[in-house]
Amino acid sequence: MPPPPPIRCALFDIDGTLVSMRGAGPRAMDRAFLSRTGVPDAFRDLPMAGRSDRAIVDSAIERLLARGCAVPCDEAFHREFIARYLVELEAEAAPEGPSVCPGVIATLDVLERRGVALGLGTGNFEGAARIKLERFGLWSRFSFGGFGDATPRRVDVIRNGAREALRRCSAAALEIVVIGDTPADIEAGRAIGARVLAVATGPVPLSELAGLRPDAAFPTLFEALSAGFWTG
Secondary structure (H helix, E strand, O other): OOOOOOOOEEEEOOEOOOEEOOOHHHHHHHHHHHHHHOOOOOOOOOOOOOOOHHHHHHHHHHHHHHOOOOOOOOHHHHHHHHHHHHHHHHHHHOOOOOEEOOOHHHHHHHHHHOOOEEEEEOOOOHHHHHHHHHOOOOHHHOOEEEOOOOOOOHHHHHHHHHHHHHHHHOOOHHHEEEEEOOHHHHHHHHHOOOEEEEEOOOOOOHHHHHHOOOOEEEOOHHHHHHOOOOOO
16 A cells, blocks of 8 residues: 655644633633623533534524523624624633643644644634634644634534645645544544544543544644654
8 A cells, every 4th residue: 555645734623632721712602692692601511522613602502492592593693692702712711721732832843844734623713713822822823724603514614624725735635634632523534535633632532532543643742743643
């Protein structure tokens, strides 16, 4: 079997892969929803890992409607909610607590030196992605991406990032690595025909991620770098 083609693009998830926000996102969503509707704790106990922000908001609204709560669900409300959420997220992200995941800076440095295009494949709204990464001076290191503004489907987020990679650097699917910390990242990367690197810096144990057969799985990006993943 011939060796795989060289890596030309890396699409990174954000939460649990690049940074750990220590719950800033859910807290900001709850505060934004309360501000717009008067309904508290709309996102309590709602699964969020590996999902797009749009899917999370849609699920919260559906759950409330099923409980008989009269909450808006049109596009105007979504726009208003996102605007308020970004304000709340700025405040939640500012204090000490959030951190960069292990090995991130060193990995980005190595990939940049090798000419690998750095993109994002994240379920975050684009504005939220910017806030989270600017908190650590990382936003400027990514020139494009797929985001969770327009679609609830994780695979569409990754597919949008891959389309942008093709447009910007002519990277075909097999020349793209999707990096993430959840089964949804692995499934979405596989669905578009990309390679997948899983890291256990989020909520999912390494054994579970490895069991889903990504191309590689490591405890952190630091171990992936030390093991020569990017040169293999």
